[in-house]
Amino acid sequence: MKGSWLMQDVSVGAGGDAKKLLLERVSAEFRPGEITLLIGHNGAGKSTLLETLAGLRKLNDGSISLDGEPLWMGRKRNKLNRALLLSFGIAMQQSESQWFAPNAREELLYSLRPYKPSAEEAERRIQAALQSIGLQPDLLERDPWTLSGGQQRRLAIACLLACEPDWLLLDEPTAGLDADGTRRLCAILEAHRAAWRGAVVATHDLEALLPLADRVVVVRRGEVREAAPAEAALALAAAAPQALRAQALLRGTAALPPEAPAQRSGGAPWPTPRELAAELARERRRGGNRGGAGEPLAEAARNATAAASDTASAPAAASDTASAPADGKPETSGAARAQIERAVWLRPDYFDPRAVVLAYFLLSAFVLYLGSIKELAVGAIVVVAAAAPFSSIMRKWWKVLRGFAIVSIILLLIGGLSWSPLAFSWAKAEPAAVKLSQLMLIMVIGMPMLELMTPLRLQRAIQQTFGWMARIGIPIHSVGLLIMLIFRFIPLLGREWERFAKLAHARGKAASRLGTVPIRMLRVIFIPFVRSILRIAEEMADALEARGYGSMPAKPVYGFRVAFRRSDALMLGLAALGGFLLLIIIRLL
Numbered sequence: 001m002k003g004s005w006l007m008q009d010v011s012v013g014a015g016g017d018a019k020k021l022l023l024e025r026v027s028a029e030f031r032p033g034e035i036t037l038l039i040g041h042n043g044a045g046k047s048t049l050l051e052t053l054a055g056l057r058k059l060n061d062g063s064i065s066l067d068g069e070p071l072w073m074g075r076k077r078n079k080l081n082r083a084l085l086l087s088f089g090i091a092m093q094q095s096e097s098q099w100f101a102p103n104a105r106e107e108l109l110y111s112l113r114p115y116k117p118s119a120e121e122a123e124r125r126i127q128a129a130l131q132s133i134g135l136q137p138d139l140l141e142r143d144p145w146t147l148s149g150g151q152q153r154r155l156a157i158a159c160l161l162a163c164e165p166d167w168l169l170l171d172e173p174t175a176g177l178d179a180d181g182t183r184r185l186c187a188i189l190e191a192h193r194a195a196w197r198g199a200v201v202a203t204h205d206l207e208a209l210l211p212l213a214d215r216v217v218v219v220r221r222g223e224v225r226e227a228a229p230a231e232a233a234l235a236l237a238a239a240a241p242q243a244l245r246a247q248a249l250l251r252g253t254a255a256l257p258p259e260a261p262a263q264r265s266g267g268a269p270w271p272t273p274r275e276l277a278a279e280l281a282r283e284r285r286r287g288g289n290r291g292g293a294g295e296p297l298a299e300a301a302r303n304a305t306a307a308a309s310d311t312a313s314a315p316a317a318a319s320d321t322a323s324a325p326a327d328g329k330p331e332t333s334g335a336a337r338a339q340i341e342r343a344v345w346l347r348p349d350y351f352d353p354r355a356v357v358l359a360y361f362l363l364s365a366f367v368l369y370l371g372s373i374k375e376l377a378v379g380a381i382v383v384v385a386a387a388a389p390f391s392s393i394m395r396k397w398w399k400v401l402r403g404f405a406i407v408s409i410i411l412l413l414i415g416g417l418s419w420s421p422l423a424f425s426w427a428k429a430e431p432a433a434v435k436l437s438q439l440m441l442i443m444v445i446g447m448p449m450l451e452l453m454t455p456l457r458l459q460r461a462i463q464q465t466f467g468w469m470a471r472i473g474i475p476i477h478s479v480g481l482l483i484m485l486i487f488r489f490i491p492l493l494g495r496e497w498e499r500f501a502k503l504a505h506a507r508g509k510a511a512s513r514l515g516t517v518p519i520r521m522l523r524v525i526f527i528p529f530v531r532s533i534l535r536i537a538e539e540m541a542d543a544l545e546a547r548g549y550g551s552m553p554a555k556p557v558y559g560f561r562v563a564f565r566r567s568d569a570l571m572l573g574l575a576a577l578g579g580f581l582l583l584i585i586i587r588l589l
């Protein structure tokens with residue numbers, strides 16, 4: 001691979017939403033024969049940037065190309081360029097997020113599948129990868145989930161190395177590695193560069209990786225701010241501890257002003273955490289901590305405070321340019337701004353779950369009363385009007401509704417067909433159409449319900465309302481627990497499937513639309529998916545047992561109670577009113 005990786009005006013939204021940008025008009029170039037570090041605060045967007053490079057995030061805008069070839073293909077630019085996918089490997093931040101096979105060997109073989117090596121070649125590559133990252137071959141038969149954190153990190157890197165990609169995209173590769181592992185990783189990166197291959201590494205571990213870097217890219221609030229040769233920063237901070245090195249690096253990248261952050265006393269060559277805290281407080285008083293000229297200084301103080309305390313407590317620890325702001329709140333990044341802001345009354349702790357469930361049953365009963373397509377059409381208008389205020393929290397369910405609508409139409413077409421002669425009879429299809437439309441409307445009513453309460457609040461509501469049943473021998477606490485678990489488990493299935501879809505792209509090199517698993521991969525993925533769900537269920541059972549759910553006391557003590565308030569009564573009243581209006585309208589029709 002001779003050419004560079006180019007990002008041009010790339011914007012990426014949370015879940016593809018253009019209004020909530022995680023990366024904003026990012027342009028950057030990553031060259032082969034270079035190691036580029038991505039640095040920045042927690043939540044700045046480094047992982048997002050890496051995943052975007054790897055085609056794991058859909059672009060809202062801009063383009064990405066490697067060696068002159070576009071990463072995204074097709075008219076709608078929703079298909080990945082498979083040839084490019086094979087030229088890089090990505091190791092994500094949490095190594096455990098990539099496991100699904102029963103043992104380490106299967107994991108390595110899964111990564112190798114897209115490259116179609118012969119059995120001998122695969123074995124050679126596996127052994128070479130294990131050796132360079134320092135893993136014993138006897139680990140190959142172990143379940144990856146049972147390996148230590150550092151061993152898992154090494155295995156994740158081995159999975160990449162076995163594929164011998166031109167580009168390595170590494171997210172926090174030194175996290176959890178011991179000194180030997182870090183040394184080996186650095187040697188691997190150096191060998192990679194010597195072979196005129198490229199690496200992009202998101203890290204907070206400047207201590208280990210800065211000396212290797214050819215370039216440093218500062219990611220901040222979803223924007224790539226500056227890139228500068230690492231040598232400049234190193235020259236400034238040659239013999240400095242982490243605190244100074246971190247500041248020098250940021251100055252080298254123009255993320256900080258060139259002057260020293262504070263006039264120091266005591267003759268120490270770098271500021272103490274106390275001095276920097278005082279400096280930060282001064283900045284605050286000047287009111288310059290947001291947007292003004294004081295911000296970089298405050299930031300310098302924050303960075304160096306954390307780094308200096310790192311130095312004091314653990315000299316070998318990472319010098320962290322991504323320390324949390326001093327006020328303890330996370331940085332208000334473009335990404336953080338992207339978090340879904342909900343109106344107070346849309347939050348899952350606003351309504352009493354009993355009111356939500358009652359309103360749902362009430363509206364569903366009215367829908368079930370509608371017996372013809374004409375009545376259901378009127379019902380649809382009322383339901384859509386009732387659901388409209390919840391549209392922001394219902395968005396993620398659109399796909400489910402669309403899928404249900406498509407399946408319903410197919411079923412109706414099949415149900416209404418007569419074969420000799422071939423004809424479609426609406427009279428034949430109508431009863432099914434009525435049932436399916438009722439189901440659809442009940443689903444539309446139920447979707448906001450799922451978002452308006454948490455499983456725990458629902459469980460608490462059941463226990464509060466029906467707790468007295470326990471005295472007459474009805475296991476109501478177990479019923480509440482079961483309902484809570486079902487509500488927790490359903491979204492978990494979806495999330496686990498999303499993880500598998502991501503693996504199919506990141507490691508299986510699937511070029512299909514993001515979030516989907518190509519049919520040819522289903523065979524490989526289905527059993528591991530079921531196994532993974534069983535593992536999660538087992539972990540959940542262990543957690544419940546550890547919390548004492550197996551031996552519930554006769555009179556449990558609860559941390560909080562749900563309360564029926566005026567807003568709950570109002571919601572119930574509106575649901576009843578909507579239903580009665582519906583009945584009046586259909587009577588008048």
Ligand SMILES: Nc1ncnc2c1ncn2[C@@H]1O[C@H](COP(=O)(O)OP(=O)(O)OP(=O)(O)O)[C@@H](O)[C@H]1O
Nearest residue numbers: 014015022041042043044045046047048049335336
């Ligand atoms: N799908 C998503 N929906 C909403 N927000 C998201 C999504 N994915 C990421 N984010 C947000 O984007 C921000 C950037 O996340 P990212 O993981 O890229 O940060 P980072 O720089 O790698 O942080 P760290 O140093 O902590 O690993 C975070 O605030 C995160 O919550």
